[in-house]
Amino acid sequence: LHTQITYGILGGGSWATALAKMLTDNGHNINWYIRDKHNIELFQQRGHNPHYVSSIYFDVQKIHFSTSTVEVIEKSTTIIIAIPSAFVLNTLEALPKGICNGKKIISAIKGIIPPQHILLNEYLYAHHHVQPEQYAIVAGPCHAEEVASERLSYLTFAAHNVQDAQMYAKHFATPYIKTVVNADVDGAQYAAVLKNIYAVGAGIAHGLDYGDNFMSVFIAGAADEMAGFLRAVAPTNHTTINYAASVYLGDLLVTCYSLHSRNRRFGNYLGKGYSVQSAQLEMNMVAEGYHASKGIFEKNKTLQANIPIAEAIYKILWQQMNVKQAFKLIENILT
Amino acid sequence: LHTQITYGILGGGSWATALAKMLTDNGHNINWYIRDKHNIELFQQRGHNPHYVSSIYFDVQKIHFSTSTVEVIEKSTTIIIAIPSAFVLNTLEALPKGICNGKKIISAIKGIIPPQHILLNEYLYAHHHVQPEQYAIVAGPCHAEEVASERLSYLTFAAHNVQDAQMYAKHFATPYIKTVVNADVDGAQYAAVLKNIYAVGAGIAHGLDYGDNFMSVFIAGAADEMAGFLRAVAPTNHTTINYAASVYLGDLLVTCYSLHSRNRRFGNYLGKGYSVQSAQLEMNMVAEGYHASKGIFEKNKTLQANIPIAEAIYKILWQQMNVKQAFKLIENILT
Numbered sequence: 001l002h003t004q005i006t007y008g009i010l011g012g013g014s015w016a017t018a019l020a021k022m023l024t025d026n027g028h029n030i031n032w033y034i035r036d037k038h039n040i041e042l043f044q045q046r047g048h049n050p051h052y053v054s055s056i057y058f059d060v061q062k063i064h065f066s067t068s069t070v071e072v073i074e075k076s077t078t079i080i081i082a083i084p085s086a087f088v089l090n091t092l093e094a095l096p097k098g099i100c101n102g103k104k105i106i107s108a109i110k111g112i113i114p115p116q117h118i119l120l121n122e123y124l125y126a127h128h129h130v131q132p133e134q135y136a137i138v139a140g141p142c143h144a145e146e147v148a149s150e151r152l153s154y155l156t157f158a159a160h161n162v163q164d165a166q167m168y169a170k171h172f173a174t175p176y177i178k179t180v181v182n183a184d185v186d187g188a189q190y191a192a193v194l195k196n197i198y199a200v201g202a203g204i205a206h207g208l209d210y211g212d213n214f215m216s217v218f219i220a221g222a223a224d225e226m227a228g229f230l231r232a233v234a235p236t237n238h239t240t241i242n243y244a245a246s247v248y249l250g251d252l253l254v255t256c257y258s259l260h261s262r263n264r265r266f267g268n269y270l271g272k273g274y275s276v277q278s279a280q281l282e283m284n285m286v287a288e289g290y291h292a293s294k295g296i297f298e299k300n301k302t303l304q305a306n307i308p309i310a311e312a313i314y315k316i317l318w319q320q321m322n323v324k325q326a327f328k329l330i331e332n333i334l335t
Numbered sequence: 336l337h338t339q340i341t342y343g344i345l346g347g348g349s350w351a352t353a354l355a356k357m358l359t360d361n362g363h364n365i366n367w368y369i370r371d372k373h374n375i376e377l378f379q380q381r382g383h384n385p386h387y388v389s390s391i392y393f394d395v396q397k398i399h400f401s402t403s404t405v406e407v408i409e410k411s412t413t414i415i416i417a418i419p420s421a422f423v424l425n426t427l428e429a430l431p432k433g434i435c436n437g438k439k440i441i442s443a444i445k446g447i448i449p450p451q452h453i454l455l456n457e458y459l460y461a462h463h464h465v466q467p468e469q470y471a472i473v474a475g476p477c478h479a480e481e482v483a484s485e486r487l488s489y490l491t492f493a494a495h496n497v498q499d500a501q502m503y504a505k506h507f508a509t510p511y512i513k514t515v516v517n518a519d520v521d522g523a524q525y526a527a528v529l530k531n532i533y534a535v536g537a538g539i540a541h542g543l544d545y546g547d548n549f550m551s552v553f554i555a556g557a558a559d560e561m562a563g564f565l566r567a568v569a570p571t572n573h574t575t576i577n578y579a580a581s582v583y584l585g586d587l588l589v590t591c592y593s594l595h596s597r598n599r600r601f602g603n604y605l606g607k608g609y610s611v612q613s614a615q616l617e618m619n620m621v622a623e624g625y626h627a628s629k630g631i632f633e634k635n636k637t638l639q640a641n642i643p644i645a646e647a648i649y650k651i652l653w654q655q656m657n658v659k660q661a662f663k664l665i666e667n668i669l670t
Contacts, residue, residue, distance in 0.1 A: 141551045151546035152666065180670050211486035216476045216589035217581040224579035244559035245670050246552040254551035257592055331487065335515050335580050 005171070006031065008076025010069055010091065012039060014052040015108055016082035018144035022172045024062045031064045033072040040065040053148045069095060078104040080138070081120065085111025086291050092123065100128040104164060106157075107137040110192040111288050112295030119189050132160045136168060137185060139192050139247050141254035142177075143261070150176040156247035158182040158189075180246065187234035188247050193296060194229060194310065195252040196289035198222035199263035201313045201330075202256035204323050206264070207271015218309075219256050221334040223249055225309050229296075232305040263289040270316065270323055293317050308333050340506070341366065343411025345404055345426065347374060349387040349479035350443055351417035356482060357507045359397045366399045368407040375400045388483045404430060413439040415473070416455065420446025421626050427458065435463040441492075441503060442472040445527040446623050447630030454524050467495045471503060472520060474527050474582050476589035477512075478596070485511040491582035493517040493524075515581065522569035523582050528631060529564060529645065530587040531624035533557035534598035536648045536665075537591035539658050541599070542606015553644075554591050556669040558584055560644050564631075567640040598624040605651065605658055628652050643668050 007023055009016050012034035023030050034040050042050040044065065047057050066072050069091060073079055079100075083091055088109060107120045116123075120137075124130035136159035146153055155177055159165035162183065169179035182188060198219070205218055227243040234241075243249060255261050266287035269279035280286055293314040300307060312330050315321035342358055344351050347369035358365050369375050377385040379400065382392050401407050404426055408414055414435075418426055423444060442455045451458075455472075459465035471494035481488055490512055494500035497518065504514035517523060533554070540553055562578040569576075578584060590596050601622035604614035615621055628649040635642060647665050650656035 141548050143546075143548055146546040146548045149546070151544075151548065153546070153548035154552045154669065178666065178669075209486075211478075211481040211484070211488070212589050212593035212595060213476050213478055213481045213486060213488035216585040216587075216592070217489045219588055220579050220581055220583075220585035223584060224577060227579065242559060242670075244555050244562065246555055248555075249558060250551040250555035252551075253554055253588070254547050257551070258547035260547060331513065334489065334513075335577075 005078055005167070006076045007078050007080060007171075008072040009033065009080045009082060010072060011082035011084075011108075012036070012049065012052070013082065013084065014144035016080070017049045017053050017056060018142070018147035019080060019082060019108060019138070019172070020058070020063070021056050021147060022174055022177055024058055025174050026171060028171065029062045029064070031066065031072040031075045033066055033069050035067060037067050040067065053144050055148045070099065073099050073103065076103070078106060080106045080108055082108035085109050085113055085120075085288065086286060088120070089113055089123075092127070095128065097128070100124065100130050100134070103134065105130055105135050106168065107135070107189070110139070110196060111292055112193055112299070114291055114295065117295040117298040119186065121185065121189075132185075135159065135185065136161070136164055137189055138168070138172070139188050139251060141246055141251040143254065143258060145260050147176070152176055152178065154178050154180060154246045154250065156180045156182050156188060156245070158185045158247070160185060182245075182247060184234060184241055187230045187241060190230055190233050191226060191248045191251060193292045194226045195255045196263045196287070196292045197296060197310050197313050198226070198252060199255040199261050200267035200270070200287060200289035200293070200317070201309060203261075203264035203267020203269075204271040204313075204316065205267075205327065207268040208323060208327060209271075210327075217334050218330070219253065221330075222256070222309055223252055225307050226252060229300075229303075229305040229307055229310075232303055233299075263287045266290070276317055289313070290317055340413055340502070341411045342413050342415060342506075343407040344368065344415045344417060345407065346417035346419075346443075347371070347384065347387070348417065348419065351415070352384045352388050352391055353477070353479035353482035354415060354417060354443060354473070354507070355393070355398070356391050357509055357512055359393055360509050361506060363506065364397045364399070366401065366407040366410045368401055368404050370402060372402050375402065388479050390483045405434065408434050408438065411438070413441060415441045415443055417443035420444050420448055420455075420623065421621060423455070424448055424458075427462070430463065432463070435459065435465050435469070438469065439499065440465055440470050442470070442524070445474070445531060446627055447528050447634070449626055449630065452630040452633040454521065456520065456524075467520075470494065470520065471496070471499055472524055473503070473507070474523055474586060476581055476586040478589065478593060480595050482511070487511055487513065489513045489515060489581045489585065491515045491517050491523060491580070493520045493582070495520060517580075517582060519569060519576050522565045522576060525565055525568050526561060526583045526586060528627045529561045530590045531598045531622070531627045532631060532645050532648050533561070533587060534590040534596050535602035535605070535622060535624035535628070535652070536644060538596075538599035538602020538604075539606040539648075539651065540602075540662065542603040543658060543662060544606075545662075552669050553665070554588065556665075557591070557644055558587055560642050561587060564635075564638075564640040564642055564645075567638055568634075598622045601625070611652055624648070625652055
């Protein structure tokens with residue numbers, strides 16, 4: 001059916017599962033790495049991912065599951081990396097050299113990879129010789145829960161290789177997914193990182209009992225700050241880029257406003273007075289915005305963009321700055 | 336205390352009441368036109384506006400109420416016009432010629448004045464010889480309900496006369512109101528009109544059961560379309576204007592997302608299948624976005640900006656276009 005392309009997915013979480021639904025709904029057979037053998041067995045028995053967006057049912061005949069990343073990569077032409085950025089390094093470091101030769105990579109990661117605070121393409125280039133032409137990214141605004149219920153969502157595929165982006169856009173488009181292509185690979189990745197930081201901020205503001213009026217000013221300020229950072233970090237592209245497009249402003253809005261947003265929920269705990277550690281414990285997870293704020297802070301030491309909102313969130317998360325004090329500072333930045 | 340400036344307010348609704356709170360909290364005595372004598376009596380007896388944001392209590396000693404617009408204008412140096420745009424013409428047409436001579440005007444209107452579909456400054460210039468230097472506007476994002484509860488909000492004062500804008504900004508700033516100044520008088524007024532149209536659209540989308548993912552893409556598309564219209568309608572200013580500021584993007588966001596938004600609520604009824612007439616009956620009011628969509632549609636006949644979203648909302652509201660069909664068109668515009 002789809003000739004030469006075989007997709008392999010690395011990662012067993014919500015976003016990986018939503019992407020798998022789109023491909024299998026479009027008739028693709030896929031290879032899928034999920035770390036835990038028991039979860040694969042449950043998935044095969046029940047026809048759904050036992051732990052994430054389990055309302056999505058699959059024809060498991062279309063899926064070749066494996067606990068081996070190497071096997072999935074070798075059997076596939078196009079590898080979708082959908083492991084949370086905080087954990088992806090463990091997986092990538094274990095890969096044999098040369099395994100990415102001739103493969104196409106689609107990053108579904110929303111984050112910067114610690115401890116070096118670099119983008120996935122930068123890591124893969126340095127460690128696995130993955131060239132810009134082999135690399136693409138997929139980004140929202142697209143909470144997996146709404147993919148599960150087939151509510152119309154938009155995905156953007158960004159790649160230096162326009163034909164690849166267009167092909168992916170075709171393979172992932174369904175009646176409930178519209179797809180857009182874009183050449184701003186680095187900018188779109190940084191937008192996906194930044195929006196999680198601002199969503200933590202939106203959650204904090206909500207937790208501190210600011211109202212709808214303030215929230216709108218905060219998020220407008222975040223959109224402006226984000227556009228400034230993106231112009232600085234990906235300057236060759238910026239004259240042709242529309243920062244109001246879904247992958248920039250749209251993704252920021254859904255992450256800041258949607259109750260599906262884990263980053264907003266995390267921030268809300270902080271605004272209500274929880275410590276960072278207690279909030280993480282309460283949620284039983286680390287929100288992406290936590291590492292993102294550190295990654296952007298480190299990146300900006302050399303970039304020197306004007307991002308006082310993101311830096312205030314960083315100081316709350318990593319330097320025990322009081323949330324009320326931080327927001328008094330933010331109040332005076334906004335216009 | 337405040338030397339030469341005496342504020343007079345025309346209009347007895349929520350927004351007028353919120354603005355009166357800011358001024359009286361800052362120690363200003365004000366003159367206030369409210370049409371209905373009985374409402375003035377209740378206001379004076381009870382210390383609050385009986386019908387709008389009645390949780391705001393006033394020191395009524397600071398307020399000179401009148402059912403005469405002429406009296407309020409004559410006794411004041413600076414007139415705040417806060418009558419809904421659909422009704423303001425009745426009031427303005429009844430004013431004697433020359434009454435605005437030497438007065439300053441602050442428009443708190445969010446709309447274009449039918450039937451000519453012009454801005455308030457255009458009307459006042461044509462009919463009362465009000466010069467650009469006499470005119471300013473005040474705009475949100477600022478739902479009156481949150482002013483009542485003193486939740487931090489931002490107001491923008493736009494004027495050709497920068498010193499006036501700065502003075503108003505000082506007089507309205509309180510611990511719960513931060514104020515910003517701006518010189519984009521026409522652009523800021525059109526932004527206030529457009530955002531109500533898009534908020535009707537956001538309500539329709541919600542009523543049609545689109546999810547958070549789509550909503551974010553819709554509102555990002557609206558922000559982009561709005562910026563394009565503003566660049567076309569106020570071209571001399573646009574290079575220095577930040578369309579992510581609170582008076583543009585911020586006001587759009589709060590109007591589209593907040594449950595206080597009457598335009599969103601109106602749209603929601605339409606999305607659920609109510610006719611325009613039934614929705615208006617159910618709400619016992621005409622949402623500003625209804626007339627705004629007509630005003631912008633007429634204005635754009637000559638301006639020719641690319642505003643397919645606003646035009647689709649217009650067709651729903653004024654030409655019986657089916658909401659589902661209209662949103663199928665909108666789906667394909669968004670990126």
